[in-house]
Structures are given as C-alpha cells and as structure tokens.
Amino acid sequence: MTRINELFQEELKIINMGLESFNENLKKQNVKTVQVDWKPPTRRNKKMLSLLDKLK
Amino acid sequence: MVLKYLIRENSYYDSVTLMIITREVKKIEGVKEVIVGMGTELNKELTGNLNLLTPELQKITPNDFFISLDSVDDNIAKKAFAFVDELLSKKKAESEDYQPSTFESALKYMPDANLVLISLPGKYAVREAKNALLNDKHVMLFSDNVPLEEEIDLKKLAKQRRLLMMGPDCGTAIINHVALAFSNVIRKGPIGIVGASGTGIQEVTVMIDKLGSGISQAIGTGGRDLKAKVGGIMMIEGLKALQNDPLTEVIVLISKPPDKEVARKVLSILKERQKPSVVYFAGGDPEVIKEYGSVPGLSLEDTARKAVAIAKGMSIKDFTGFTVTNINKIIQEETKKLNKKQRYIRGLYTGGTLCDEAMIILSALVGDIYSNIPLKPEGKLSDINKSYRHSLIDFGDDEFTRGKPHPMIDPYVRQERILSEVKDREIAIILMDFVLGFGSNSDPVGEMIPYIKKARKIAAKDGRHICMISSVCGTEADPQSLIGQEKKLKEEGVIVMPSNAQAVRLAAAIVLSRRNSQ
Amino acid sequence: MVQERIEAANKKVMKIILNGQPTLLDIGVAGEVIPGMTKKTILHAGPPIKWEKMSGPLKGAVIGALIYEGLAVDEKEANKLAASGEISYDPCHHHNTVGPMAGVVSASMPVWILQNKKYGNYSYCTLNEGLGKVLRYGAYSDEVIKRLKWMENLLAPLLKQALKLHGPIDLKTMITQALQMGDEGHNRNRAGTSLLIRELAPYIIQTKFSEKEKIEVLKFIDSNDHFFLNLTMPACKCTLDAAKNIEFSTIVTAMARNGTEFGIRVSGLGERWFTGPAGIVDGLLFPGYTAEDANPDIGDSVIAETAGIGGFAMAAAPAIVQFVGGSAKDAVNFTLKMYEITAAENNIYKIPTLDFRGTPTGIDIRKVVETGILPSINTGIAHKDPGIGQIGAGLVKPPMNCFEDALQAFVEDLETKNLV
Numbered sequence: 001m002t003r004i005n006e007l008f009q010e011e012l013k014i015i016n017m018g019l020e021s022f023n024e025n026l027k028k029q030n031v032k033t034v035q036v037d038w039k040p041p042t043r044r045n046k047k048m049l050s051l052l053d054k055l056k
Numbered sequence: 057m058v059l060k061y062l063i064r065e066n067s068y069y070d071s072v073t074l075m076i077i078t079r080e081v082k083k084i085e086g087v088k089e090v091i092v093g094m095g096t097e098l099n100k101e102l103t104g105n106l107n108l109l110t111p112e113l114q115k116i117t118p119n120d121f122f123i124s125l126d127s128v129d130d131n132i133a134k135k136a137f138a139f140v141d142e143l144l145s146k147k148k149a150e151s152e153d154y155q156p157s158t159f160e161s162a163l164k165y166m167p168d169a170n171l172v173l174i175s176l177p178g179k180y181a182v183r184e185a186k187n188a189l190l191n192d193k194h195v196m197l198f199s200d201n202v203p204l205e206e207e208i209d210l211k212k213l214a215k216q217r218r219l220l221m222m223g224p225d226c227g228t229a230i231i232n233h234v235a236l237a238f239s240n241v242i243r244k245g246p247i248g249i250v251g252a253s254g255t256g257i258q259e260v261t262v263m264i265d266k267l268g269s270g271i272s273q274a275i276g277t278g279g280r281d282l283k284a285k286v287g288g289i290m291m292i293e294g295l296k297a298l299q300n301d302p303l304t305e306v307i308v309l310i311s312k313p314p315d316k317e318v319a320r321k322v323l324s325i326l327k328e329r330q331k332p333s334v335v336y337f338a339g340g341d342p343e344v345i346k347e348y349g350s351v352p353g354l355s356l357e358d359t360a361r362k363a364v365a366i367a368k369g370m371s372i373k374d375f376t377g378f379t380v381t382n383i384n385k386i387i388q389e390e391t392k393k394l395n396k397k398q399r400y401i402r403g404l405y406t407g408g409t410l411c412d413e414a415m416i417i418l419s420a421l422v423g424d425i426y427s428n429i430p431l432k433p434e435g436k437l438s439d440i441n442k443s444y445r446h447s448l449i450d451f452g453d454d455e456f457t458r459g460k461p462h463p464m465i466d467p468y469v470r471q472e473r474i475l476s477e478v479k480d481r482e483i484a485i486i487l488m489d490f491v492l493g494f495g496s497n498s499d500p501v502g503e504m505i506p507y508i509k510k511a512r513k514i515a516a517k518d519g520r521h522i523c524m525i526s527s528v529c530g531t532e533a534d535p536q537s538l539i540g541q542e543k544k545l546k547e548e549g550v551i552v553m554p555s556n557a558q559a560v561r562l563a564a565a566i567v568l569s570r571r572n573s574q
Numbered sequence: 575m576v577q578e579r580i581e582a583a584n585k586k587v588m589k590i591i592l593n594g595q596p597t598l599l600d601i602g603v604a605g606e607v608i609p610g611m612t613k614k615t616i617l618h619a620g621p622p623i624k625w626e627k628m629s630g631p632l633k634g635a636v637i638g639a640l641i642y643e644g645l646a647v648d649e650k651e652a653n654k655l656a657a658s659g660e661i662s663y664d665p666c667h668h669h670n671t672v673g674p675m676a677g678v679v680s681a682s683m684p685v686w687i688l689q690n691k692k693y694g695n696y697s698y699c700t701l702n703e704g705l706g707k708v709l710r711y712g713a714y715s716d717e718v719i720k721r722l723k724w725m726e727n728l729l730a731p732l733l734k735q736a737l738k739l740h741g742p743i744d745l746k747t748m749i750t751q752a753l754q755m756g757d758e759g760h761n762r763n764r765a766g767t768s769l770l771i772r773e774l775a776p777y778i779i780q781t782k783f784s785e786k787e788k789i790e791v792l793k794f795i796d797s798n799d800h801f802f803l804n805l806t807m808p809a810c811k812c813t814l815d816a817a818k819n820i821e822f823s824t825i826v827t828a829m830a831r832n833g834t835e836f837g838i839r840v841s842g843l844g845e846r847w848f849t850g851p852a853g854i855v856d857g858l859l860f861p862g863y864t865a866e867d868a869n870p871d872i873g874d875s876v877i878a879e880t881a882g883i884g885g886f887a888m889a890a891a892p893a894i895v896q897f898v899g900g901s902a903k904d905a906v907n908f909t910l911k912m913y914e915i916t917a918a919e920n921n922i923y924k925i926p927t928l929d930f931r932g933t934p935t936g937i938d939i940r941k942v943v944e945t946g947i948l949p950s951i952n953t954g955i956a957h958k959d960p961g962i963g964q965i966g967a968g969l970v971k972p973p974m975n976c977f978e979d980a981l982q983a984f985v986e987d988l989e990t991k992n993l994v
Contacts, residue, residue, distance in 0.1 A: 002218040004297035007194055008273060010170055012234050015162045017184055018175030018198065022237055025494040026173075028535070031234050034166045037155035038176060038184075048943050048978055051985045054994045055940060056577055075858045075966075076896055082861070091861040097797065098706045106862050153903075154910045157945050161914045 057088070057126060060133040061110055064121040069094065069144065074121075077143045084139065086132035087125065092140060095120040159187055171220075173236060175199055181224070182206045189213050189221065197223030197278070198237050200454075204285060207278070211289040221290055226276035227254035227495075230261065238464060238495035241533035245270020247363045248304035250294035252281045252311040255407030256336070256356060258491060258529050259556055260310060263360030265531045266554065269367055272303040282314030282337075288322045295322070299329040306366045307333040308359060309350075312412060313340055323348035334362045338409065339416050339431070355557035356413055378558055386551060386562070391569045393521040398484035399570065401563050402477045403448030404470050406463040406500075407529065407556075410489045411450040414560040421564035422446060429453055443477060448487070464496045467503040474504070478511040478522060484570065485523045485563045486511075489556060490541060492530025501528070501541040508548050523566060524550040527559040576994050580842075580940075583822035587841050588918045588936050590820075591881070594813030595691040598743040598805060601701075601734040605681030608669050608698050612681065614645070617666045619677025619874040620832025621847040625657050629833035631869050634712025634960020635676030636661075641714060642722050643680050649714065667828055667839075670815065671698040672807045672874035674800075675710035675956055676833070683722070684730030686805060688745065690812040697812035701725055701733075702804040704797065705964065710873075712960035728783075732791050736777040743773060745809040750922050752802070753883065753933075758891035759806040760875050760884030761952035761967055766802030771795050807874060810881035819844055824984060825917060826937040829880045829949070829972060833872035833956070838976045840939055840984065848980040850973030855955045857968010858896075869958040871970045876951050882920045882935030885950040885969065886912045890925045890933075894952050895969075908950045908969075909934065915941040915949065939984070942977040 014033040016023040026033040078092045089106050093099040095116035103109045108124035116122055123140055127133045156162040163169065172188040174181050178201030188195045189210065197210075202224035214221030222229050228251070229236045233244060238254060242261045249271060251257035257274050264271060275297070277290035291309065298304045307326065314322070314337050326333050326348060333350040336359040342352035351372060353359025358375045365372050380386070401418065405411035411429065419425045426447045428440040437444055440455055450456075451463040451470050463470050470488075477483060490500045497503060508524065515522045526545055530538040542552045553559035605611045616636055618628075628636070637652040640661070646652035655661060666673045673679055685698040703721060707713040737743070748769050755765035771792070778788055795801050814827045823841035830837055837847040852870035859865070878884030888894055889909035892902035906927060912934035913919070919932035937949055948971040955966040988994045 002293070002297055002300070003192075004194070004218065004220050004293065005300050007170055007220065008232060008297070008301055008303075010232075012171060012232050013166060013169045015159065015166065015169045015172045015188075015193070016175075017159065017162075017172065018181075021495070022173055022175060022198075026234070026236075028494075029234055032166070034162050034169070035153070035155045036159060036162050037157050048981065051981050052940060052944055054576070054985055054988075055580060075860070078861050079858065089861070101706055102860050102862060154907050157911065157914055157947050161945075164913075 058129055058133055059108065059110070059124070059126055060130075060137075061108070061113055061122060061124040062137055063112065063116055065116070065119070069121060077140055080143060081125075081136050081139055084132065084136055086128040087136055088128070089126040090123070090136065092123045093121075094118055095122055159184055159191075163191065170194060171196065171231065173198065175237070178202045178224070182210065185210055185221070186213065189217060189219055192217065192219065194220040195222065196226055196229055196236055196276070197221070198227060199223070200225040204280065204283075207280060208286055211281075211286065215289055215293055220275065220293070222276045223278040225280065226278040228257045228274070229276040230271065230274035232273070235494040238491075238493060239274070240265070240493035240529075240531050242274075242531060243270030243533075244272070246272060246303065246305035246367045247308060248272045248298035248301060248306070249274040249308045249310065250277060250291050250298065251275070251309070252277045252279055252291060253338075253409040255491060255529070256310040256338075256409035258407070258493060259356040259410060260308060260336070260360045262529050262531055263357050263555060264364055267360065267364045269364040272301060273298065279312065282311045282318045282322070284315040284318060286318075288314070288318040291322055292325055295326060299331055305331065306363050307331050308353075308363050309333065309335045309337075310356070310359070311336070312338050312409065319344065320348070323350060326350055332366045334359050334366070338412050355417065355555075356409070357555035357557040376561070378561065379554055380558065383562070387565050387569050390523045390551075390566050391573060394484045394523065394566075394570060395520065397481050398520065399567065400480075400483045401446045401448075401485045401487060401567060402443050402483050403487040404473055404477070405448060405450050405487075405489050406452055406470065407489050407491050408450045408452050410529070410556045411448050413556055414487065415448050417557060417560045418446065418448070418564055421561075422567050428455055443480070449473070464491050464500070467497065467500065471504065471507040474507050474511050475514065478514050481518070481520065483522070485525060485566060487559060487563050488524070488526040490526060490528045490530070490545075492528065492534040492536045492538060492541065494535060496536070499536060499541075501544045505544060505548055508550065512549075525553060525559045525563055526550050527553045527556045529556070576988060579822045579993070580824055583820050583842060584825050584917050584936070584938065587817045587820050587823045587825045590693065590817040591813055591936060592918065592921045593692050594746070594816055596697075596745045596809035596812050597689050597691045598686060598737070598745055599689050600687040600737060601684055601730050602687050603681070604679050604683045604685050604698070604700075607685065607687055608671055608679070610664070610669050612662070613643070614660060615662050615664065615681065616640075617664055617669055617671055617673065617677070617679040618832060619666060619673045619675065619872060620830045621835055621837030621849050622665055623663070623832045623834055625661075625663065627834050629869050629872065630958045630960045631712030631872060631956040632676045632678070632833045634714055635678035635709050637960065638709045638712075638714030638718055638722075639678045639680040642709075642719050643682055652714075665830070665832075666874055667830055669698075670696055670811070672811045672830075672877050673700060673710070674702070674803055674807060674875045675873045675954065676712055677874050678709060682726060684726055686808060688805075688808045688812050690816050693816035695812055695815050697808040697815065699804045699808040699811075701729060702798060702801045704794070705800065707961070707963045711956050711963040713963055714961060728787055729791055729794060732778065732781050732783050732787060733774070735781040735783075736774050739777040739780055740774060745805055746922060748773075749806055749809060749883065750924070753887055753890045753923050754926050756891055756893070758878075758884055758887040758894060758952065760803070760878035761894055761954065762891040763802040763806065764799045766806060767795065767799055770802055770805070803875065806883065807877055810877040810883070813881055814877065817841055824939045826880055826939060829876045830874045831871045831876065833869055836871060836972045836976060838972065838980060840980050843980060843983055843987070846983065848976045848983070850975040853970045853973065855953055855966070855968045855970040857955060857966050859955065859966035860964075863957070863965040867957050867965055869956040871951075871953060872956055873953065875953065879949050879951050880937065882916070882933040883923055885952040886916075886935070887923065887925060887933045888950065888952065889927050911947055912950060914945050915947050939977045939980045942974075943981050946974075948972055948974060948977075
C-alpha cells in the first residue's frame with residue numbers, strides 16, 4: 001500500500017504553479033485549489049540565491 | 057461651457073470612493089472638469105482651483121456631498137450626474153482569491169494539499185517539483201523541456217518516497233475523478249489506466265465512457281517514461297497502485313513504442329497480480345504482450361473495447377472494423393465524388409498519439425505516410441509546412457508550438473493549413489481530430505467551421521469535392537458538448553466517425569476503393 | 575549553524591518589538607528635548623541627503639522652517655542660507671525622531687514626547703499641521719508660517735497642559751482600537767484621531783485657557799483626520815528603536831524616504847543605511863493633477879509598515895486599496911502577502927476581518943530577497959514643486975536593491991567574522 005493508494009482515498013487538494021487556466025478549470029470542478037503567484041527569479045538573482053544559501 | 061453643481065446635505069461617502077468616481081466621470085466625453093466630494097475645506101480649495109466653486113458650494117459642510125462639473129452642454133451634465141449615482145450604488149463583485157507567492161507560503165495557506173500541478177517553464181519547474189516531493193506531495197509536471205537526467209532524478213526520488221511523479225511532459229491525468237490539465241470528464245467505473253501519452257489517455261477514457269463504462273483512475277507518466285534510461289519507473293509505480301486499488305478491476309496501459317527491455321519489465325509486473333489487463337504499446341508486438349498474459353489492444357479504441365468487455369464479463373474480440381452501419385454506402389458515395397487526380401490523404405492533427413495511431417493504421421493499409429513526426433526517418437517532411445503525398449501532421453509537436461499556444465487551445469495554425477492543403481489538386485481526404493475536455497478550446501469545431509467552409513469554396517472553384525472525415529474525442533459531460541460539436545461538423549458535410557481509428561480506416565477504405573475503381 | 579544564530583537573533587528582536595509599550599508623556603520644544611538639536615539644525619525625513627539633492631517638497635519645507643525660525647526673512651534669503659553650509663541637515667531618525675512627508679523639524683517646533691515604557695527609550699514627532707498647503711508638503715506661505723506659530727504658541731501649550739491633567743496615554747492600546755475601527759495607522763487615521771480627541775477633550779476643557787482658545791484647538795484637531803499620524807509614527811519609532819543593534823538579526827528596524835532616496839536599516843547591521851531611488855506612488859490624484867506633477871515617495875511615515883501597521887494592516891482598512899482600483903478583497907490580499915516576508919504575527923495589533931489574526935510584523939530581508947515580495951506601503955502623494963501640497967494618495971514599494979544590498983552587506987559581515 002503506497003502513498004499513491006492513500007491519495008486515491010483522499011479529497012484532492014491542489015497547489016497550482018503555472019497556467020491560471022488549470023486553476024480555473026479545477027475551480028469549475030469544485031476542487032480545493034490555490035494558485036501560486038509565481039514569478040521567475042529576477043535580476044542579480046544567481047548572486048542573491050547564493051547569498052541566501054550561505055545563510056541556510 | 058456649462059457649470060452645473062449638485063449638493064446633497066448629510067450624505068456621507070468615503071473620500072476614496074469619491075475620488076474614484078471623479079476619475080471615472082472625467083472620462084465621459086463632453087466633461088471638461090469635475091469634482092465629486094464631501095464639503096471639506098480641502099475639497100472646496102480644490103474646487104476653487106478648478107474654477108468650479110460657487111457661492112452655494114462655499115457654504116456647505118463636510119457632511120454634505122457635492123458634485124461640481126464643467127461640461128459642453130446640459131445633456132452631458134445630466135448624463136454625468138446619473139453616472140455618479142450609478143457608481144455610488146454599484147456593488148463590487150468578489151475579486152480574486154489570495155495567491156501566495158511561493159510553494160512554501162502556499163503550503164502554509166493549504167497545509168493539507170496533496171497534489172502539486174506544475175506548468176512553469178521547464179528550467180524552473182524541476183526545482184519546484186523536487187521541492188514538492190521533498191515536502192511529501194504528489195506531483196503532476198505538465199512542463200516539458202526538462203533534461204532526461206532530471207526526469208530520472210525526480211522519478212527516483214518520487215519512487216523512494218512512494219509518491220506520484222506524473223511527468224515531465226504529462227498533459228493528462230484523472231485522479232479521483234478530477235480532470236487535471238487536459239483531460240475529459242469520464243464516468244466512474246472499474247477501469248484503471250496508466251498512460252505515457254496525453255491524447256492516448258484521452259481517447260481511451262472517452263471511448264470507455266462512450267461504451268457505457270467508466271474509470272477509477274487515469275495516471276499519466278509523461279512521454280518518456282518507457283525509454284530505456286527511465287526504465288518505466290512511473291508506469292510500474294502506477295500499475296502497482298492500481299493493482300492494490302480495490303476500485304480498479306481492469307488495468308489498461310498506454311504508451312508510444314517502448315524500449316523492448318522496459319516493455320518486458322512492465323509486462324512482467326502486470327503478470328504478477330490477478331487483475332486482467334489490456335496493453336496498447338503503439339506499434340508494438342502483440343505477441344510479446346500476450347506472452348505475459350495481457351491482452352494487446354490493436355488501437356486506442358480496440359483497447360477501450362476490450363477493457364470494457366472484460367469489466368462486463370463479456371468475451372474479448374479484436375476490433376478493426378466499423379460500428380457505423382451504412383459504412384459501405386459512405387465509402388461508395390465519397391469515392392464517386394472524387395476526380396481522377398485526387399488520391400492523397402492529409403491528416404491535420406492536434407493530438408500527437410491520435411496522429412501516431414493514424415499513421416500506424418494508414419501505413420499498413422495505403423503505404424508510405426509522411427509527417428513531421430514520421431514512423432520512419434524516411435518519412436520526415438523536408439518542409440513541415442508543405443505536405444507531400446499522404447501526410448499526417450501533428451500540430452502539437454514542438455516545431456509548431458515554439459512560442460505559440462498548443463493547437464488544442466488555439467486553432468490558428470490548423471486553420472491556415474487547411475486552406476493551403478486544399479489548393480493541392482491531388483488531395484482527396486482531409487482528416488481532423490477534435491479534442492474536447494478541460495484545457496481545450498471552448499469550441500474547437502466552431503473555430504474550424506469557417507475555414508472548412510472556405511476550404512470547400514476554394515476546391516469547388518475548380519469543381520473539386522474534398523472528403524472531410526473527423527472524430528471528436530469528448531464526452532457529453534465535457535465543458536464543450538460532444539453532441540453539439542458533432543452536429544456542427546455534420547451540418548458542414550464532415551463525416552463524423554465514432555473514433556480516431558474508425559475515421560482513419562474510413563479514409564484508407566476510400567483511397568483503396570478509388571484505386572480499385574481505376 | 576549560521577541559520578540558527580540568525581533565527582535566535584531575530585527571535586530576540588521580535589520579542590523586543592512585540593513587547594514595546596509606546597506611551598505619550600508630554601509635549602516639549604524640539605531644541606530643548608531632542609538630542610543633538612541646535613538652532614541651526616534642520617532634521618528631515620529619510621536617509622541622509624544634501625541640500626542640492628533635495629526634491630521640491632523637502633526644499634520648500636526647509637525654506638519654511640528657516641523663515642519660521644527667523645533665520646531668514648523670505649524665500650530668497652532662506653534659499654541662500656540653506657545652501658550656504660551653515661545649516662546642518664540630519665535625518666530625524668538619527669535623533670530618535672520621525673517626521674511625516676518632508677519631516678522637517680527645527681528648534682522652535684513643539685514635539686510630542688513618547689517613551690517606550692518597557693525599554694526606556696524616547697521618540698519625538700512634531701504635531702500634525704493639517705491637510706493641503708502645509709509645511710510638510712513643502713509649502714511656506716505666510717499662512718503656513720502663521721499656522722506654525724499658532725501651534726507653537728497656543729496648540730502645543732494647551733495640549734501640554736491637557737496631557738498633564740490627563741496623565742500618560744497608552745498609545746499601543748489606542749492604535750489597537752483604531753485598527754479595529756477601519757484605520758491602518760499610516761494613510762487612514764480617522765479613528766485614531768477620534769479616539770485621541772475623545773480622550774483629551776475633557777482635559778482640554780479643564781485647561782486654563784480661554785473658551786475661544788479651547789474651541790480653536792478642538793476644531794483644529796477635528797478638522798484634521800491625520801492628526802493621529804504624528805503619534806502612530808513615533809509610537810512605531812520607539813518600539814523599533816529598542817530592537818536596534820542585535821547582532822546577526824536580519825529584521826528591518828527602519829524604512830524612510832527623503833523624496834529622492836528610499837533607505838532601510840537592519841538590526842544586525844547597526845546604523846548603516848541601504849538606499850535606492852524613491853519610487854513613484856501608484857494611486858489616485860486629486861482633480862486637476864496628473865502623474866507628471868507627483869514627487870517621488872517621501873516621509874518617515876513608512877515606519878508604520880516597518881512596525882507591522884500601515885500597508886501591512888490594509889486588511890483592516892479596505893477603503894485604502896480603492897486608491898489603486900482595488901476591492902476589499904484586494905486589501906486583504908495585500909496584508910496576506912506581507913506574512914510571507916515577516917518574522918511574526920503581532921501579538922496585539924489584530925485585524926478583525928482576518929479573524930483577529932495579528933498583523934505581519936518584522937520584515938526579514940532574507941525573505942524579501944527570496945520571495946521577491948516587497949513591502950506594500952500606503953502613502954500620500956506630494957506635488958513635486960514646493961509650496962503646493964498634497965495631490966493624491968496611493969500605494970508604493972521600496973526599491974529591491976535596498977534589501978539586496980543589505981543582504982550582501984550582512985553576508986560580507988559574517989564572512990569577515992569567519993562565520994560563513
């Protein structure tokens with residue numbers, strides 16, 4: 001019995017990262033869903049990410 | 057220049073609301089200057105600055121509401137005043153829900169989330185998918201452009217944590233009867249599916265529904281799962297889960313041609329348990345499948361038919377024919393309408409696996425098929441925008457979709473193509489698929505009808521009839537009505553067949569019938 | 575390892591911030607009570623700035639202050655004096671003070687005196703002059719000077735007496751109540767002003783001033799919805815000042831703008847300012863004004879957001895978000911977003927519409943850089959030319975580079991200490 005079988009017993013609750021239309025379609029099916037307002041990493045990003053990683 | 061003002065004593069409105077209304081009223085043509093506000097000192101000062109202050113306005117108090125307006129004529133002033141009242145009484149509808157900015161904050165917002173659906177650009181998608189798995193969430197990864205190595209890492213990680221990792225490049229899945237990404241609304245039933253092909257899953261699930269049965273789950277694995285390097289990880293995990301699922305009685309596997317070793321591995325695991333299974337490995341060897349105790353599907357439709365038969369306890373038969381009763385009449389009539397020169401089939405497809413299936417069926421019946429996704433390297437079109445002899449085009453393939461929406465959403469590329477195809481005097485038949493369901497265009501047939509009409513006109517100019525054949529991959533419960541879509545096609549003289557396989561076979565039958573009559 | 579140090583430091587900082595007890599004690603004269611004040615000192619909002627770089631409203635306020643102090647008789651003289659090098663300019667923040675918009679404080683101005691009772695530190699702020707053509711928006715006409723004199727000679731002494739009769743006022747409690755009455759403490763202060771005047775009115779009546787004078791004072795406060803702003807600001811200031819200089823903390827202790835630059839200070843980075851260009855406010859303009867008229871972001875009032883109110887409590891004041899064409903739901907969403915970049919939820923500033931959830935408090939520079947989410951600030955818009963005044967209100971964000979630069983400095987600091 002894997003987690004996949006457990007999933008089959010649960011109510012689907014979805015985190016949607018990407019196309020908003022997918023989120024809209026889930027809402028139309030009365031599925032609990034949250035849309036992530038994702039933004040691509042911006043300027044100076046690589047440097048900043050490495051600084052942040054140093055502090056982890 | 058008409059100065060008009062209005063005072064309402066003891067009528068309070070929020071200053072911000074009034075500022076917005078001022079801005080909106082200013083937009084009315086014929087309004088030169090306006091201020092809508094409460095009678096505060098500040099507002100009186102501003103009104104004075106705009107030369108809109110009258111002695112009466114000077115006397116009002118901060119509890120009094122006023123409008124002062126300079127317009128071209130009386131009527132505009134009346135209009136503006138009415139508009140203000142409209143805005144004051146307008147109720148604003150609920151706006152958008154909260155959208156957290158990161159996966160972590162989404163988790164805080166919905167801690168009991170169990171599935172993450174990712175359709176971000178490939179290079180960022182991997183990081184998010186990994187994060188999701190590490191947080192013990194199942195993942196559906198719609199994104200493509202993910203390096204094979206990263207796919208393998210993700211699937212290994214998922215397997216280790218016993219989670220679903222559907223994708224990358226997984227466009228279709230139906231979990232707990234929820235249509236994810238591009239999927240159809242399918243009746244509940246005892247058939248469980250694992251597929252390495254989006255439109256393959258769509259066609260099979262739709263056929264199962266058309267035959268009166270239903271599905272328990274449809275798990276997508278992404279197109280590359282059965283490659284040697286990936287080793288079928290997710291297909292195996294998926295089918296194991298279906299074997300353990302009490303609501304699944306029959307298991308169906310769907311894939312493009314798998315690596316031979318991987319195919320055997322997958323089939324041997326199927327063999328281990330008691331549940332009957334039907335396997336469609338496109339273009340694969342049915343004997344190998346039989347060897348491992350599964351039933352081979354000869355087409356997507358045949359796969360569905362067999363699964364339903366097993367579920368209903370009926371006998372299993374290969375189906376390579378037609379369920380349309382007057383099929384011979386159709387073949388004869390269409391054959392007659394074509395002239396001597398017309399001999400080629402042009403397939404304009406939005407679903408990749410449907411195009412594949414069409415090529416497999418056709419190449420066995422009519423000979424070489426050319427394509428942008430050919431079965432053999434020799435079949436590759438030198439210019440994908442120009443068909444050659446029998447050609448089947450998959451408009452969903454990367455070469456067509458770079459920087460453009462998928463043809464299941466945006467019909468533009470196929471609309472243009474049908475018009476150029478029809479100029480070729482040698483074409484006899486145009487084959488088209490229409491895929492319904494969540495994710496697809498809200499009216500796929502409606503989008504094509506004007507172009508079908510136009511195409512017929514072009515052909516009619518030199519007295520040519522074009523035979524148009526299609527199938528609609530959808531159910532009545534889909535957002536776009538199946539019956540409505542089929543009706544629109546029939547009204548345009550397009551022959552609508554119950555499945556992609558039958559549509560393709562009909563095209564082949566007409567071509568062969570023509571050859572025989574010449 | 576290093577993460578633990580940072581988390582521990584931040585925890586300490588948050589404890590200090592959340593335990594602060596900003597209390598209104600008294601009114602005094604700037605030159606007498608503000609540390610480091612001289613006759614020729616002009617304090618201003620935002621990070622350090624030279625006269626030449628100042629924008630219109632700030633220059634106008636400086637001119638007005640010099641005339642008010644009697645150091646110059648008119649605009650011409652004031653301009654000359656301002657540029658002469660004789661005047662020392664310094665951020666209010668360097669003197670335990672905060673000022674809204676131009677934030678100009680000169681020696682003769684009356685100031686509120688607050689103390690953070692828990693930690694003993696003080697903060698100061700001038701009294702709010704009112705709306706429209708006022709010094710803080712760079713106006714310096716006779717009317718402005720006259721009003722400032724009236725405040726010095728009547729308003730302040732009368733209120734000082736009333737306060738003495740009343741006793742200290744617990745501002746934390748008053749702000750909490752105001753937040754539950756539709757205020758957010760930066761751009762919306764109507765409830766706070768109402769609570770204040772209600773609290774003080776009986777004591778104003780009891781002061782030894784004439785009836786006419788008491789009426790003038792009451793009317794003055796009543797006519798100005800933002801009177802309370804000049805108390806929320808120093809309340810936030812003394813709350814945050816107590817949390818300065820905690821080594822390894824990444825929490826922001828000050829945000830401020832001078833009309834040209836936006837600056838932040840971080841607890842673990844001491845007195846250093848990290849600056850970037852002040853932004854243009856996105857909002858609604860009063861009739862008759864266009865975007866070209868707007869001055870860049872200005873004022874110390876963003877100390878409100880730094881302390882977890884203002885834009886961070888927008889869910890408590892939905893009317894504000896209409897400034898950018900939003901809805902009540904958007905106001906809630908603005909606040910919800912801020913939870914992603916803050917260290918804690920406030921223990922006492924609660925938002926009714928969020929089921930009395932505490933406001934997002936304590937901006938963590940790491941989270942700002944990681945998520946790309948910048949603090950949302952509610953603010954007024956000043957005309958870029960001195961002497962005109964407020965021309966609108968709306969939303970603005972700080973420049974990202976302030977936080978990125980601070981993060982870089984923070985890491986470099988640790989590197990020199992061999993901790994990363």
